[in-house]
Amino acid sequence: MRVLVTGGAGYLGTHTCVALMSAGHTVVAFDNLSNSSREGLRRASQLVGQHVPLIEGDLLDPAALEEAIHATQPDAVVHFAGLKAVGESSARPLRYFDTNVSGTLNLLGAMDALSVRRIIFSSSATVYGATEAVPAREDHALLATNPYGRTKIMVEEILQDLAAADRRWSIGILRYFNPVGAHPSGKVGEDPRGVPSNLVPFVGQVAVGRQKMVSVYGDDYPTIDGTGVRDYIHVMDLAEGHVAALARVAATSGVNVWNLGTGRGHSVLEVINTYADISRQPVPYRIVGRRPGDAAVSYADPSKAERELGWTASREIAEMIEDHWRWQSTNPDGYGD
Numbered sequence: 001m002r003v004l005v006t007g008g009a010g011y012l013g014t015h016t017c018v019a020l021m022s023a024g025h026t027v028v029a030f031d032n033l034s035n036s037s038r039e040g041l042r043r044a045s046q047l048v049g050q051h052v053p054l055i056e057g058d059l060l061d062p063a064a065l066e067e068a069i070h071a072t073q074p075d076a077v078v079h080f081a082g083l084k085a086v087g088e089s090s091a092r093p094l095r096y097f098d099t100n101v102s103g104t105l106n107l108l109g110a111m112d113a114l115s116v117r118r119i120i121f122s123s124s125a126t127v128y129g130a131t132e133a134v135p136a137r138e139d140h141a142l143l144a145t146n147p148y149g150r151t152k153i154m155v156e157e158i159l160q161d162l163a164a165a166d167r168r169w170s171i172g173i174l175r176y177f178n179p180v181g182a183h184p185s186g187k188v189g190e191d192p193r194g195v196p197s198n199l200v201p202f203v204g205q206v207a208v209g210r211q212k213m214v215s216v217y218g219d220d221y222p223t224i225d226g227t228g229v230r231d232y233i234h235v236m237d238l239a240e241g242h243v244a245a246l247a248r249v250a251a252t253s254g255v256n257v258w259n260l261g262t263g264r265g266h267s268v269l270e271v272i273n274t275y276a277d278i279s280r281q282p283v284p285y286r287i288v289g290r291r292p293g294d295a296a297v298s299y300a301d302p303s304k305a306e307r308e309l310g311w312t313a314s315r316e317i318a319e320m321i322e323d324h325w326r327w328q329s330t331n332p333d334g335y336g337d
């Protein structure tokens, strides 16, 4: 299939482009390069030996979206593009509602106008809120605890209403838990702008000497060692989950929701100690206060995706960290652009 990947030059986008091309699909990336790089796409193309055209454009430019869809004539769209920093969303809610909600409405309008009605939407486990209902199941109540999470719930509801109104649409909503790691080649990986807010990229920057120490946000949670527990999923498992979801979306109509997680949780200190062991680098840390809005424990019940997509996350935490360290240590300054 021909697939237009919005946000295709980003962390999840580049890895998913690699997985889609490896599965025989043709991909075109649409990206405004605000938090991504041409170099990431160039390397993804090199890895598979297939060129990934980049259409530079913005979700807030409906004409650019229509032009990209008209030029690409895609069979489906994988929609990653958007803003994703939880803390920033509380400081700049309008920017998040504009980009994530209005931007997605622009995309859906352009798709409908050109009769492209298959989409995979990048949602997030954050829609489950900081509840203690674990493992999280797709039929659990949704609870936004920040504007970022609210934008994800809003777009999920828009997609549900769209599918109910027009049976020509086929929609896959994927709720990601904590994507980490990098392609095993070490050629593509996560290259966050500025200081990383997520744990694993921050730990990697401490191990490679770009940051001094990790601040552990609380060790007084009711968990194995008092620190937060999350369902870390290898980015290549996540990418392969998109290939599986695309096949299902291409074969059906209506809307479906799937968790993309491993169903297993690891604590902050487990991640730090595993990273130090694998990288053989010191990873100093200090315990500080809890981060507002954090849940103690979050992990998926992945059985629906296993049952309906024939997909299971197969890579363990050690492999995630080995692959992340290979990327981080061979690209200490990311893509460098």
Ligand code: WQD
Residues within 6 Å of the ligand: 084, 086, 123, 124, 125, 126, 176, 177, 178, 179, 197, 198, 199, 200, 202, 214, 215, 216, 217, 218, 227, 228, 229, 230, 268, 291, 294
């Ligand atoms: C993981 C654990 C922190 C940083 C967020 C978004 C989610 C998705 C993934 C976009 C927690 C602790 C972290 C640090 C720490 N993003 N931590 N020190 O918050 O589970 O999920 O990113 O889709 O939507 O909510 O991920 O990596 O920020 O935190 O102690 O410097 O590490 O408290 O327990 P999170 P995270």
